[in-house]
Amino acid sequence: xxxxxxxxxxxxxxxxxxxxxxxxxxxxxxxxxxxxxxxxxxxxxxxxxxxxxxxxxxxxxxxxxxxxxxxxxxxxxxxxxxxxxxxxxxxxxxxxxxxxxxxxxxxxxxxxxxxxxxxxxxxxxxxxxxxxxxxxxxxxxxxxxxxxxxxxxxxxxxxxxxxxxxxxxxxxxxxxxxxxxxxxxxxxxxxxxxxxxxxxxxxxxxxxxxxxxxxxxxxxxxxxxxxxxxxxxxxxxxxxxxxxxxxxxxxxxxxxxxxxxxxxxxxxxxxxxxxxxxxxxxxxxxxxxxxxxxxxxxxxxxxxxxxxxxxxxxxxxxxxxxxxxxxxxxxxxxxxxxxxxxxxxxxxxxxxxxxxxxxxxxxxxxxxxxxxxxxxxxxxxxxxxxxxxxxxxxxxxxxxxxxxxxxxxxxxxxxxxxxxxxxxxxxxxxxxxxxxxxxxxxxxxxxxxxxxxxxxxxxxxxxxxxxxxxxxxxxxxxxxxxxxxxxxxxxxxxxxxxxxxxxxxxxxxxxxxxxxx
Amino acid sequence: xxxxxxxxxxxxxxxxxxxxxxxxxxxxxxxxxxxxxxxxxxxxxxxxxxxxxxxxxxxxxxxxxxxxxxxxxxxxxxxxxxxxxxxxxxxxxxxxxxxxxxxxxxxxxxxxxxxxxxxxxxxxxxxxxxxxxxxxxxxxxxxxxxxxxxxxxxxxxxxxxxxxxxxxxxxxxxxxxxxxxxxxxxxxxxxxxxxxxxxxxxxxxxxxxxxxxxxxxxxxxxxxxxxxxxxxxxxxxxxxxxxxxxxxx
Numbered sequence: 001x002x003x004x005x006x007x008x009x010x011x012x013x014x015x016x017x018x019x020x021x022x023x024x025x026x027x028x029x030x031x032x033x034x035x036x037x038x039x040x041x042x043x044x045x046x047x048x049x050x051x052x053x054x055x056x057x058x059x060x061x062x063x064x065x066x067x068x069x070x071x072x073x074x075x076x077x078x079x080x081x082x083x084x085x086x087x088x089x090x091x092x093x094x095x096x097x098x099x100x101x102x103x104x105x106x107x108x109x110x111x112x113x114x115x116x117x118x119x120x121x122x123x124x125x126x127x128x129x130x131x132x133x134x135x136x137x138x139x140x141x142x143x144x145x146x147x148x149x150x151x152x153x154x155x156x157x158x159x160x161x162x163x164x165x166x167x168x169x170x171x172x173x174x175x176x177x178x179x180x181x182x183x184x185x186x187x188x189x190x191x192x193x194x195x196x197x198x199x200x201x202x203x204x205x206x207x208x209x210x211x212x213x214x215x216x217x218x219x220x221x222x223x224x225x226x227x228x229x230x231x232x233x234x235x236x237x238x239x240x241x242x243x244x245x246x247x248x249x250x251x252x253x254x255x256x257x258x259x260x261x262x263x264x265x266x267x268x269x270x271x272x273x274x275x276x277x278x279x280x281x282x283x284x285x286x287x288x289x290x291x292x293x294x295x296x297x298x299x300x301x302x303x304x305x306x307x308x309x310x311x312x313x314x315x316x317x318x319x320x321x322x323x324x325x326x327x328x329x330x331x332x333x334x335x336x337x338x339x340x341x342x343x344x345x346x347x348x349x350x351x352x353x354x355x356x357x358x359x360x361x362x363x364x365x366x367x368x369x370x371x372x373x374x375x376x377x378x379x380x381x382x383x384x385x386x387x388x389x390x391x392x393x394x395x396x397x398x399x400x401x402x403x404x405x406x407x408x409x410x411x412x413x414x415x416x417x418x419x420x421x422x423x424x425x426x427x428x429x430x431x432x433x434x435x436x437x438x439x440x441x442x443x444x445x446x447x448x449x450x451x452x453x454x455x456x457x458x459x460x461x462x463x464x465x466x467x468x469x470x471x472x473x474x475x476x477x478x479x480x481x482x483x484x485x486x487x488x489x490x491x492x493x494x495x496x497x498x499x500x501x502x503x504x505x506x507x508x509x510x511x512x513x514x515x516x517x
Numbered sequence: 518x519x520x521x522x523x524x525x526x527x528x529x530x531x532x533x534x535x536x537x538x539x540x541x542x543x544x545x546x547x548x549x550x551x552x553x554x555x556x557x558x559x560x561x562x563x564x565x566x567x568x569x570x571x572x573x574x575x576x577x578x579x580x581x582x583x584x585x586x587x588x589x590x591x592x593x594x595x596x597x598x599x600x601x602x603x604x605x606x607x608x609x610x611x612x613x614x615x616x617x618x619x620x621x622x623x624x625x626x627x628x629x630x631x632x633x634x635x636x637x638x639x640x641x642x643x644x645x646x647x648x649x650x651x652x653x654x655x656x657x658x659x660x661x662x663x664x665x666x667x668x669x670x671x672x673x674x675x676x677x678x679x680x681x682x683x684x685x686x687x688x689x690x691x692x693x694x695x696x697x698x699x700x701x702x703x704x705x706x707x708x709x710x711x712x713x714x715x716x717x718x719x720x721x722x723x724x725x726x727x728x729x730x731x732x733x734x735x736x737x738x739x740x741x742x743x744x745x746x747x748x749x750x751x752x753x754x755x756x757x758x759x760x761x762x763x764x765x766x
Contacts, residue, residue: 059547066547079547081635082764094764125593132566133593164591165598 003163006175008183010157016122016139019159019181023124023137026177030133032123037061038145039117041191042086044109045205045240045249052105055191058086058113071101087111088245108301110246115194118143118152126174134170136162144194155193158186207233207252212423215374219270220362222373226263226420228356230256231349241290242340244333247297254294257286262416266380269367275355282348290336296329299453306476320469324460375513377421382511384414389504392440392495401451404491408444411437429510433503440498443491450484518631519763521638522656527672528643531662531695533560534729534739535752536640539660541738542756544597548635551589551598555609555652556642559602565592566736567601574605578626579612585626586633593737598634609648623651645679653685658759662695662723665707674714691762693719693755721755724748 010016023029042056043049049056053073059066067086070077080098087093088110090103119140126135138160143152161178163171209229213222234256240249261283264276303322307315339345362369368376391407418434457473457480464470497503523536533556540552554561559569571578571588578584589598605612613619627637641652653659661676663669673692680687692715698704711718723729726748728739735742740749 064546068547079549079635081546081548082760130566133591136595162595166590 004165004171005163006161006178007186008159008161008178009186010139010159010183012154012157014157016157019139020122020124022181023126023177027174028127028129028131030125030127032125034120034122035061036118036120039119039190040113041115041117041194042111043114044106044111045246046109046207047114048106048109049111050191050195054101054105056086056102056111069098069102108246109248110240115191115198116145117155117190117194118145126170128167128170134164134167135174136164137174138162142190142193144190144197153197155190155197158190159183205236207237207255209419209422211420213373213421215372215424217373218361218370219267219373219376220365220369222376223263223267223270224356227260228353230260230263231353231356234260235349238340242337247294247301250290250293250297254287254290257283257290258412259416259420261287262413263420266384266413266417267368267376267420270369270376271362272366279352282352286339289339290332292332293329293336295452295456296325296332298449299456300325300329302449302453306479309479310472310475314472314475317466317468317472320464320466321457321460321473324464325456373421374424377417377424378511378513381414381417381421382507384410384417385507385511388414389499392499395491395495397492401447401488404444404447404488405451408441408448411441411444415441425510429506433506433510436498436503440494443487443494447484447487447491450480450487454480454484518627518634519636519658520627520656521636521658521660521759522641522652523638523660523662524641524649524652524656524676525661525663525672526643526645526676527664527669530643530664530669531723531729532556532643533564533640534732535660535662535695535723535755536638537561537564537732538738538740538749538752539756539759540597540636540638541594541740542752543636543638544594545740546756546760547596549596549633550636550638551600551630551634552638552640553600554602554640555606555648556602556640557604557606558642559604561640562599562601564732564736564738565599567592567599569602569604571601571603571605574603575609575612576605578603579609579616579622585630594741606642609642610646613647613651619647620650620654624655627655645676650683650685653680653683653689656689658691658763659689660719661690661692663692664696665694665704667703670707670712670715677714691717691719694722696725697722698725719755719758721751721758723751723755 010019020029020031038058038060040058040060042058053070055068055070055077057068057070057077059068067080067083068077069080083093087102089108090099090106091108093099093102119142121141122139124137124139125133126137128134140158140160142155142158144155145152159178161171161174209226211225211229213225234253237249237253237256240246241253244250261280264271264280264283300322303318303325307318310318388407388410391403391410395403395407415434415437418430418437422430422434454477457477461470461473461477464473521539523532523539525532533554536552540550544550552561552565554569557569562569567590573581573584578588585600589600591598613622616622630637639652639656641649661673663673677687677690679685680690694708697708699708708722724747726746728743728746728748731742732739739746740752743749
C-alpha cells in the first residue's frame with residue numbers, strides 16, 4: 001500500500017447508486033445516511049493565504065464546526081482545536097505556532113470567508129467478517145456557493161478511498177476494484193475549481209495601477225485614465241477603511257488619495273485650473289482627515305516592538321499610552337466615517353467620476369492637454385529628478401531636518417510619476433530606477449516615522465496624567481531620537497548611491513530624448 | 518500532542534469506559550486520536566472490535582523503534598486509532614525493568630507519534646508499579662475515576678501521597694467521580710461534599726448507567742449507539758471541561 005488515500009473523478013452525469021450496487025457485489029458494505037457539510041475558505045481581500053499556498057478552512061455540518069489550517073503548500077491540513085471562532089486578525093489568536101504562522105502570511109490583514117463549497121457526502125464503510133471497518137469510501141458531490149448567494153453550481157463528483165490503519169490488504173482490494181472501473185485519479189482541489197468559477201463573476205481586488213498607456217495618447221486622456229484607476233482603487237478600499245478592522249484598507253485608500261492629488265498638481269496645465277483647484281482641495285482635505293488614523297495605526301503596531309526592548313515591567317506601564325493611542329485613533333476614525341458617509345462626499349465623488357469618464361476633449365485646451373503623454377512624462381520625470389538631486393546635494397550634516405522632509409516629499413512625487421507612466425518605458429529599466437529610488441525613500445521614510453512617533457509621545461506626555469507611563473514614554477522618546485540620528489547618519493550614503501553617476505546616466509537615457517534639445 | 522492517562526490503582530472504577538468514550542469524543546472533534554490499551558485484559562481493544570494481540574508482545578514494543586506505529590490499528594471511527602492490548606503487558610514491569618531509564622521509556626516511545634496525533638489516551642491497568650510510574654512521567658494529564666465510596670477515596674489519597682513522595686507533578690492529577698449512583702446516600706453525600714484532600718477535581722461526573730454496561734454488547738462507545746443518553750451527555754460535558762482546561766488556561 002503506497003498511499004493511504006485515493007481520489008477519483010466520478011462522471012457528473014452518473015448517479016452513485018449503480019456504483020454502490022457493484023461495490024456490494026464484491027464487499028460487505030455499510031452505508032451511513034447521506035450528510036451535508038460546508039467548507040468555507042477564509043482569506044484576505046488580496047488572497048495572501050492562497051498565494052502563499054496556505055489555507056484556512058472551516059467545516060460546518062450544522063452540528064459542529066472544525067477549523068483547519070495549512071501553513072504552506074507542502075504542509076498537511078491540520079485541525080486547530082480549542083478555538084471558539086475563526087479569527088479575523090492574527091493578533092486575536094492565543095500566542096503559539098498557529099498565530100505565528102498565520103501572522104507571517106497575512107500580517108495585519110483581515111480574514112473573511114471567500115469561497116464556500118457544499119459537500120453532499122454518502123459515507124460507505126467496507127467491513128471484514130467481524131463487521132469491523134477496514135476501508136472508508138466517501139462519495140462526494142461538491143457544489144460551489146458564492147458567498148452570500150443561494151444558487152449553487154456542481155463543481156464535480158469525487159470518490160475518496162481512505163485506508164484504515166492496519167488493514168492494508170482490504171485497501172489493496174478496494175483499490176483494485178476502482179482501478180478496474182477505469183476512473184481518472186483526481187488531483188485538482190475543489191477550492192481552485194471554485195475560485196475559477198468565482199473569478200468570472202467578481203471583480204478582482206488589486207491596488208496596482210496596471211495601466212497601459214499609448215505613448216502618442218494626448219496627455220488629457222492619459223491623465224483621466226490614471227485618475228480613473230486611482231478612483232477605482234479608492235472605492236475598492238472604502239468599505240474596508242470604514243470598517244477599520246484591517247488597517248491596510250485605510251492605508252491603500254490614503255495612497256490612492258495622495259496619488260490623485262499628486263497627479264492633479266504635478267501633471268500641470270492639462271486640466272483647467274478651476275478643476276485642479278476644486279479637486280485637489282477636496283483630496284487634500286481627505287488626506288488631512290485620515291492622517292491621524294494612519295499615524296495611530298502605525299504607531300500602535302510599532303509600539304509592541306518598541307516596548308519589547310524596554311523590559312517586561314515597563315511594558316505593563318504602557319497601558320495608558322495604548323489607550324491614549326486607541327482613543328485618538330477611534331476619534332479620528334469616527335470623523336472619517338462621518339465624512340465618507342455624507343451626501344456631500346458622495347456628490348463630489350460622483351462629479352469627479354463623471355468628469356473623468358467624459359470623453360469630450362477639454363475646451364479650451366490647456367497648454368499640455370493635447371501633448372503626447374510620452375513627451376509630457378519625460379519632461380515631468382526629468383525635471384522632478386533634477387529637483388530631487390538639487391535638494392539632496394544641498395543637505396549636509398548641519399542641515400535642518402526640514403530639508404530632509406522636503407526631499408522626502410519630492411522623492412514621493414518622483415516615485416508616483418514614474419509609476420503613473422511606467423508602461424511607457426522598458427519594464428526592466430524603469431523598475432531598476434524605481435528600486436534605486438526606493439532605497440533612498442526607505443531611509444527618508446524611517447526618518448519621518450521616528451519624527452511622527454516622537455511627536456505622538458510628546459503629545460501623550462503633555463496630555464497624560466499617569467506618571468509611570470510618562471516616564472516610559474520619555475524613555476522611548478530618547479530611544480527614538482537615537483534611532484532617528486542613526487538614520488540621519490546613513491542618509492549621505494543612501495543619497496550617494498541614488499545620485500551615482502551611473503544612475504544619473506540611466507535617468508538621462510530613459511527620460512531625456514536626445515533630439516529634444 | 519497531549520497525553521491523557523486514565524488511571525487508578527483500583528479496578529472496576531470505569532477507567533476503560535472513560536478512555537474509550539473520551540477518545541471517541543476527541544476524534545469526533547476532528548482531533549487525530551490514539552488510544553493505547555495498556556491493560557492486559559484488553560477491554561478497550563474489545564470495545565473497538567480489535568484483537569488484543571501485538572506481534573512480538575510488549576517486549577518488542579518497548580525495546581523496538583518503529584514497532585509502535587506498525588502495531589496501531591484504525592477503529593471504526595475516523596481519526597481514532599488504537600494500539601491494542603497484549604496479554605504480555607501483564608509483565609510490563611519486568612519488561613521495563615530491563616531497559617535503561619524505565620520511567621522515561623514510555624515518553625520516548627510516544628515521542629515519534631507527536632506529529633501523527635493530537636491526543637493519546639492511555640488506558641492504564643489497575644496497579645501501582647514501574648509501568649504506572651512510566652505513565653505518570655509521560656502523561657500531561659492523569660484522570661482518576663473515583664467511585665464516591667470510602668475505600669475509593671482512600672485509594673485516591675494513596676495515589677496523591679505516592680506522587681508527593683516520588684516528587685511527580687501532582688498538578689497533573691485530575692480526579693472525577695465515576696459510577697455515581699445517586700440512589701445511594703453515601704454517593705450523594707460524597708459527591709455533594711467532596712473531601713478536603715480533593716481540592717481540584719473535574720466538575721463533571723459519570724453516573725452508574727446501564728448504557729455504559731451495554732458498551733460491551735454493542736462493542737462501541739456509548740455516544741455511538743445512545744448519543745442522547747445521560748451517560749453519553751455526561752462524557753460529552755467532561756470532554757468539554759477537559760478542553761477548556763487544556764486550551765483556555
